[in-house]
Amino acid sequence: MMSKNNLALGQKFSVLIVDDDKIIRRIHKMLLTKFEFESHAVENGKEAVDLYISGKNFDLILMDMEMAVMDGPKATRELRSMGINNVIVGVTSRGSTSEKQAFTEAGLDYCVEKPLSSETITSLLKELAKKY
Amino acid sequence: MEVNQLQRTFLEYTAALFREGFLDSQFTQLYQLQDESNPKFVVEVVSLFFDDSERLINDLTRALDEPIVDFKKIDAHVHQLKGSSSSIGAHRVKNSCLPFRDFCEAQNTDGCLRCLQQVKQEYLLIKNKLEDLFQLEKQIVAAGGSTNLVEWML
Numbered sequence: 001m002m003s004k005n006n007l008a009l010g011q012k013f014s015v016l017i018v019d020d021d022k023i024i025r026r027i028h029k030m031l032l033t034k035f036e037f038e039s040h041a042v043e044n045g046k047e048a049v050d051l052y053i054s055g056k057n058f059d060l061i062l063m064d065m066e067m068a069v070m071d072g073p074k075a076t077r078e079l080r081s082m083g084i085n086n087v088i089v090g091v092t093s094r095g096s097t098s099e100k101q102a103f104t105e106a107g108l109d110y111c112v113e114k115p116l117s118s119e120t121i122t123s124l125l126k127e128l129a130k131k132y
Numbered sequence: 133m134e135v136n137q138l139q140r141t142f143l144e145y146t147a148a149l150f151r152e153g154f155l156d157s158q159f160t161q162l163y164q165l166q167d168e169s170n171p172k173f174v175v176e177v178v179s180l181f182f183d184d185s186e187r188l189i190n191d192l193t194r195a196l197d198e199p200i201v202d203f204k205k206i207d208a209h210v211h212q213l214k215g216s217s218s219s220i221g222a223h224r225v226k227n228s229c230l231p232f233r234d235f236c237e238a239q240n241t242d243g244c245l246r247c248l249q250q251v252k253q254e255y256l257l258i259k260n261k262l263e264d265l266f267q268l269e270k271q272i273v274a275a276g277g278s279t280n281l282v283e284w285m286l
Contacts, residue, residue, distance in 0.1 A: 021212070021215055021216060021219070022180060022184075023177060023180045023181055023184065023215075023216050023219045023220065024215070024216075024219055026176070026177055026180065027162070027165070027177060027219055030165045030170065030173060031165060034165060066211070093211075093214065093215050093218060114215070114218075114219070115158060115161075115218065115219045117161060118161075118164070
Protein backbone atom coordinates (compact mmCIF):
# COMPACT_ATOMS: atom_id res chain seq x y z
CA MET A 1 0.00 0.00 0.00
CA MET A 2 1.18 3.53 -0.72
CA SER A 3 2.38 5.53 2.26
CA LYS A 4 1.26 9.02 3.15
CA ASN A 5 4.17 9.63 5.50
CA ASN A 6 4.97 13.01 4.07
CA LEU A 7 1.50 14.29 4.87
CA ALA A 8 1.79 12.91 8.42
CA LEU A 9 4.94 15.02 8.75
CA GLY A 10 2.90 18.02 7.70
CA GLN A 11 4.65 18.76 4.44
CA LYS A 12 4.44 17.88 0.79
CA PHE A 13 7.79 17.18 -0.79
CA SER A 14 8.43 18.45 -4.31
CA VAL A 15 10.28 16.33 -6.85
CA LEU A 16 11.92 17.13 -10.16
CA ILE A 17 12.04 14.16 -12.56
CA VAL A 18 14.86 14.53 -15.08
CA ASP A 19 14.65 11.82 -17.74
CA ASP A 20 14.62 11.67 -21.53
CA ASP A 21 12.38 8.58 -21.53
CA LYS A 22 8.71 9.57 -21.62
CA ILE A 23 7.61 6.18 -20.32
CA ILE A 24 9.80 6.60 -17.24
CA ARG A 25 8.58 10.18 -16.76
CA ARG A 26 4.96 8.95 -16.87
CA ILE A 27 5.53 6.04 -14.50
CA HIS A 28 7.60 8.01 -12.00
CA LYS A 29 5.13 10.90 -12.03
CA MET A 30 2.29 8.47 -11.30
CA LEU A 31 4.26 6.72 -8.56
CA LEU A 32 5.16 10.01 -6.91
CA THR A 33 1.53 11.18 -7.11
CA LYS A 34 0.50 8.06 -5.21
CA PHE A 35 2.86 9.12 -2.43
CA GLU A 36 1.39 12.62 -2.62
CA PHE A 37 4.59 14.23 -3.85
CA GLU A 38 4.25 17.26 -6.10
CA SER A 39 6.27 16.52 -9.20
CA HIS A 40 7.53 18.26 -12.30
CA ALA A 41 9.27 16.52 -15.20
CA VAL A 42 11.88 17.70 -17.69
CA GLU A 43 13.66 15.89 -20.51
CA ASN A 44 17.34 16.60 -19.88
CA GLY A 45 19.89 18.03 -17.48
CA LYS A 46 19.98 21.46 -19.10
CA GLU A 47 16.24 21.94 -18.54
CA ALA A 48 16.78 21.00 -14.89
CA VAL A 49 19.62 23.49 -14.47
CA ASP A 50 17.59 26.20 -16.25
CA LEU A 51 14.70 25.64 -13.83
CA TYR A 52 17.00 26.25 -10.87
CA ILE A 53 18.52 29.31 -12.57
CA SER A 54 14.97 30.67 -12.97
CA GLY A 55 14.52 30.39 -9.21
CA LYS A 56 12.62 27.11 -8.92
CA ASN A 57 13.54 24.72 -6.14
CA PHE A 58 12.72 21.10 -5.35
CA ASP A 59 13.24 18.88 -2.32
CA LEU A 60 14.33 15.94 -4.44
CA ILE A 61 15.74 15.54 -7.94
CA LEU A 62 15.51 12.17 -9.69
CA MET A 63 18.29 12.42 -12.25
CA ASP A 64 18.67 10.01 -15.15
CA MET A 65 22.25 9.26 -16.14
CA GLU A 66 22.18 9.30 -19.93
CA MET A 67 20.39 12.14 -21.66
CA ALA A 68 21.02 14.20 -24.77
CA VAL A 69 21.88 17.93 -24.51
CA MET A 70 23.16 17.56 -20.92
CA ASP A 71 23.56 14.23 -19.15
CA GLY A 72 22.99 13.42 -15.48
CA PRO A 73 26.60 13.66 -14.23
CA LYS A 74 27.11 17.07 -15.91
CA ALA A 75 23.79 18.45 -14.64
CA THR A 76 24.56 17.19 -11.13
CA ARG A 77 27.99 18.86 -11.15
CA GLU A 78 26.45 22.12 -12.38
CA LEU A 79 23.74 22.11 -9.74
CA ARG A 80 26.23 21.41 -6.96
CA SER A 81 28.56 24.14 -8.21
CA MET A 82 25.56 26.52 -8.05
CA GLY A 83 25.31 25.67 -4.34
CA ILE A 84 22.21 23.50 -4.72
CA ASN A 85 22.17 21.07 -1.81
CA ASN A 86 18.79 19.39 -2.41
CA VAL A 87 18.78 15.62 -2.41
CA ILE A 88 19.81 14.39 -5.87
CA VAL A 89 19.21 10.72 -6.59
CA GLY A 90 20.74 9.19 -9.67
CA VAL A 91 18.39 6.83 -11.51
CA THR A 92 20.02 4.53 -13.99
CA SER A 93 19.60 1.31 -15.88
CA ARG A 94 23.31 1.11 -16.67
CA GLY A 95 24.86 -1.91 -14.95
CA SER A 96 28.52 -0.88 -14.87
CA THR A 97 29.84 -0.20 -11.36
CA SER A 98 32.40 2.29 -12.63
CA GLU A 99 29.73 4.31 -14.45
CA LYS A 100 27.54 4.39 -11.34
CA GLN A 101 30.60 5.33 -9.27
CA ALA A 102 31.44 8.20 -11.63
CA PHE A 103 27.82 9.37 -11.52
CA THR A 104 27.78 9.25 -7.71
CA GLU A 105 31.04 11.21 -7.56
CA ALA A 106 29.43 13.97 -9.65
CA GLY A 107 27.50 14.86 -6.48
CA LEU A 108 24.64 12.42 -5.97
CA ASP A 109 23.25 11.57 -2.57
CA TYR A 110 22.24 8.09 -3.78
CA CYS A 111 22.08 6.06 -6.96
CA VAL A 112 19.19 3.67 -7.61
CA GLU A 113 18.06 1.46 -10.47
CA LYS A 114 15.14 2.36 -12.67
CA PRO A 115 12.26 1.99 -12.77
CA LEU A 116 11.67 3.09 -9.20
CA SER A 117 9.51 0.95 -6.96
CA SER A 118 7.24 1.80 -4.03
CA GLU A 119 9.90 0.41 -1.70
CA THR A 120 12.54 2.77 -3.12
CA ILE A 121 10.21 5.75 -2.76
CA THR A 122 9.46 4.77 0.85
CA SER A 123 13.22 4.68 1.64
CA LEU A 124 13.75 8.05 -0.08
CA LEU A 125 10.87 9.50 1.92
CA LYS A 126 12.59 8.48 5.15
CA GLU A 127 15.83 10.12 3.98
CA LEU A 128 13.97 13.31 3.01
CA ALA A 129 12.27 13.40 6.40
CA LYS A 130 15.67 13.20 8.11
CA LYS A 131 17.14 15.95 5.93
CA TYR A 132 14.23 18.39 6.09
CA MET B 133 -19.44 -14.83 -21.61
CA GLU B 134 -20.25 -14.40 -17.94
CA VAL B 135 -18.12 -11.95 -15.89
CA ASN B 136 -16.58 -14.51 -13.52
CA GLN B 137 -15.55 -16.68 -16.45
CA LEU B 138 -13.99 -13.67 -18.20
CA GLN B 139 -12.11 -12.72 -15.05
CA ARG B 140 -10.83 -16.28 -14.62
CA THR B 141 -9.67 -16.31 -18.25
CA PHE B 142 -7.90 -12.97 -17.68
CA LEU B 143 -6.15 -14.32 -14.58
CA GLU B 144 -5.08 -17.54 -16.29
CA TYR B 145 -3.82 -15.67 -19.35
CA THR B 146 -1.83 -13.22 -17.22
CA ALA B 147 -0.40 -16.03 -15.09
CA ALA B 148 0.76 -17.80 -18.24
CA LEU B 149 2.48 -14.62 -19.48
CA PHE B 150 4.41 -14.43 -16.21
CA ARG B 151 5.18 -18.17 -16.19
CA GLU B 152 6.51 -18.10 -19.76
CA GLY B 153 8.71 -15.11 -18.97
CA PHE B 154 6.94 -12.62 -21.23
CA LEU B 155 6.18 -10.35 -18.29
CA ASP B 156 7.84 -9.65 -14.95
CA SER B 157 6.85 -7.96 -11.69
CA GLN B 158 7.22 -4.47 -13.14
CA PHE B 159 3.99 -5.14 -15.09
CA THR B 160 2.21 -5.80 -11.78
CA GLN B 161 3.63 -2.53 -10.42
CA LEU B 162 1.92 -0.68 -13.30
CA TYR B 163 -1.46 -2.10 -12.26
CA GLN B 164 -0.76 -1.06 -8.67
CA LEU B 165 -0.45 2.52 -9.88
CA GLN B 166 -3.74 2.41 -11.80
CA ASP B 167 -6.84 3.63 -9.96
CA GLU B 168 -10.28 5.19 -10.56
CA SER B 169 -8.78 8.58 -11.33
CA ASN B 170 -6.41 7.02 -13.92
CA PRO B 171 -8.30 3.91 -15.09
CA LYS B 172 -6.41 3.65 -18.37
CA PHE B 173 -2.92 4.19 -16.97
CA VAL B 174 -1.61 0.73 -17.91
CA VAL B 175 -3.00 0.88 -21.46
CA GLU B 176 -1.51 4.39 -21.89
CA VAL B 177 1.94 3.39 -20.72
CA VAL B 178 1.94 0.19 -22.78
CA SER B 179 0.84 2.22 -25.83
CA LEU B 180 3.82 4.51 -25.28
CA PHE B 181 5.98 1.40 -25.20
CA PHE B 182 4.49 0.13 -28.48
CA ASP B 183 5.11 3.51 -30.20
CA ASP B 184 8.63 3.77 -28.82
CA SER B 185 9.55 0.20 -29.72
CA GLU B 186 8.30 0.45 -33.29
CA ARG B 187 10.24 3.66 -33.81
CA LEU B 188 13.40 2.15 -32.30
CA ILE B 189 13.11 -1.09 -34.29
CA ASN B 190 12.74 0.94 -37.51
CA ASP B 191 15.75 3.07 -36.54
CA LEU B 192 17.78 -0.08 -35.81
CA THR B 193 16.81 -1.66 -39.12
CA ARG B 194 17.87 1.47 -41.00
CA ALA B 195 21.09 1.85 -39.02
CA LEU B 196 22.12 -1.77 -39.69
CA ASP B 197 21.43 -1.27 -43.38
CA GLU B 198 23.94 1.57 -43.69
CA PRO B 199 27.12 0.86 -45.69
CA ILE B 200 29.14 1.96 -42.65
CA VAL B 201 27.43 0.80 -39.49
CA ASP B 202 27.44 3.25 -36.58
CA PHE B 203 27.60 0.84 -33.64
CA LYS B 204 27.49 3.65 -31.10
CA LYS B 205 24.16 4.85 -32.49
CA ILE B 206 22.83 1.30 -32.56
CA ASP B 207 23.91 0.73 -28.97
CA ALA B 208 22.10 3.91 -27.93
CA HIS B 209 18.89 2.69 -29.59
CA VAL B 210 19.18 -0.73 -27.98
CA HIS B 211 19.83 0.88 -24.60
CA GLN B 212 16.62 2.88 -25.02
CA LEU B 213 14.65 -0.20 -26.01
CA LYS B 214 16.04 -2.10 -23.03
CA GLY B 215 14.99 0.76 -20.77
CA SER B 216 11.45 1.08 -22.06
CA SER B 217 10.83 -2.69 -22.13
CA SER B 218 12.13 -2.94 -18.58
CA SER B 219 9.80 -0.09 -17.52
CA ILE B 220 6.68 -1.99 -18.49
CA GLY B 221 7.90 -5.45 -17.49
CA ALA B 222 8.36 -6.80 -21.02
CA HIS B 223 10.93 -9.26 -19.74
CA ARG B 224 11.79 -11.19 -22.91
CA VAL B 225 12.16 -8.04 -24.99
CA LYS B 226 14.47 -6.61 -22.33
CA ASN B 227 16.54 -9.81 -22.29
CA SER B 228 16.82 -9.87 -26.07
CA CYS B 229 18.58 -6.48 -25.85
CA LEU B 230 21.42 -7.84 -23.71
CA PRO B 231 23.33 -9.90 -26.33
CA PHE B 232 22.52 -7.14 -28.83
CA ARG B 233 24.59 -4.69 -26.80
CA ASP B 234 27.45 -7.21 -26.60
CA PHE B 235 27.49 -7.51 -30.40
CA CYS B 236 27.48 -3.71 -30.69
CA GLU B 237 30.52 -3.55 -28.46
CA ALA B 238 32.22 -6.22 -30.57
CA GLN B 239 31.17 -4.28 -33.72
CA ASN B 240 29.74 -7.50 -35.13
CA THR B 241 27.17 -6.64 -37.82
CA ASP B 242 25.96 -10.20 -38.39
CA GLY B 243 25.49 -10.71 -34.67
CA CYS B 244 23.55 -7.45 -34.47
CA LEU B 245 21.32 -8.47 -37.38
CA ARG B 246 20.52 -11.78 -35.68
CA CYS B 247 19.73 -9.94 -32.47
CA LEU B 248 17.50 -7.49 -34.31
CA GLN B 249 15.46 -10.42 -35.64
CA GLN B 250 15.15 -11.79 -32.13
CA VAL B 251 14.11 -8.40 -30.74
CA LYS B 252 11.50 -7.99 -33.50
CA GLN B 253 10.12 -11.46 -32.80
CA GLU B 254 9.88 -10.92 -29.05
CA TYR B 255 8.33 -7.50 -29.51
CA LEU B 256 5.63 -8.81 -31.89
CA LEU B 257 4.85 -11.67 -29.51
CA ILE B 258 4.37 -9.42 -26.47
CA LYS B 259 2.46 -6.86 -28.50
CA ASN B 260 -0.08 -9.47 -29.63
CA LYS B 261 -0.39 -10.94 -26.15
CA LEU B 262 -0.90 -7.58 -24.45
CA GLU B 263 -3.44 -6.52 -27.06
CA ASP B 264 -5.37 -9.75 -26.36
CA LEU B 265 -5.10 -9.08 -22.62
CA PHE B 266 -6.45 -5.55 -22.93
CA GLN B 267 -9.26 -6.80 -25.16
CA LEU B 268 -10.22 -9.25 -22.42
CA GLU B 269 -10.09 -6.45 -19.88
CA LYS B 270 -12.46 -4.38 -22.03
CA GLN B 271 -14.89 -7.29 -22.16
CA ILE B 272 -14.75 -7.61 -18.37
CA VAL B 273 -15.53 -3.91 -17.92
CA ALA B 274 -18.34 -4.08 -20.51
CA ALA B 275 -19.82 -7.04 -18.63
CA GLY B 276 -19.79 -5.02 -15.40
CA GLY B 277 -16.75 -6.72 -13.93
CA SER B 278 -14.03 -5.24 -11.73
CA THR B 279 -11.21 -3.25 -13.27
CA ASN B 280 -9.14 -3.59 -10.12
CA LEU B 281 -7.32 -6.72 -11.08
CA VAL B 282 -4.11 -6.19 -9.14
CA GLU B 283 -5.13 -8.08 -6.04
CA TRP B 284 -5.60 -11.18 -8.17
CA MET B 285 -2.14 -10.89 -9.65
CA LEU B 286 -0.35 -10.50 -6.33
